[in-house]
Amino acid sequence: MDDPRINVYGSGTEITIAANAAGLRYLAERLIGLSDPELGAGYHEHLEGGMDLEDGSISLILERDDKLAADRT
Numbered sequence: 001m002d003d004p005r006i007n008v009y010g011s012g013t014e015i016t017i018a019a020n021a022a023g024l025r026y027l028a029e030r031l032i033g034l035s036d037p038e039l040g041a042g043y044h045e046h047l048e049g050g051m052d053l054e055d056g057s058i059s060l061i062l063e064r065d066d067k068l069a070a071d072r073t
Contacts, residue, residue: 006047007054017060026052034064041066 004026006019019027030045044063047053053060 005054006052006057008047008049008057008060010058015058030062034062039064 002020002022004020004023006017006023006027008015008017010016017027030047033039034043034045041064044061047060047062049055049057049059
């Protein structure tokens, strides 16, 4: 299997996350992990360029925010 490759870039009005298949699976696993009922609101993960993301990528924070669901009622 290929190594995960993820590039995050954007402008003031939109963000693009481009990834190979392994990178998409990696992101999906991170998001599924954040949905774990044992984790509380505010739990988050930082993905950084040159580490989890391709060099030159802008940083990406994946955050659980349970208030978002409550605000829709």
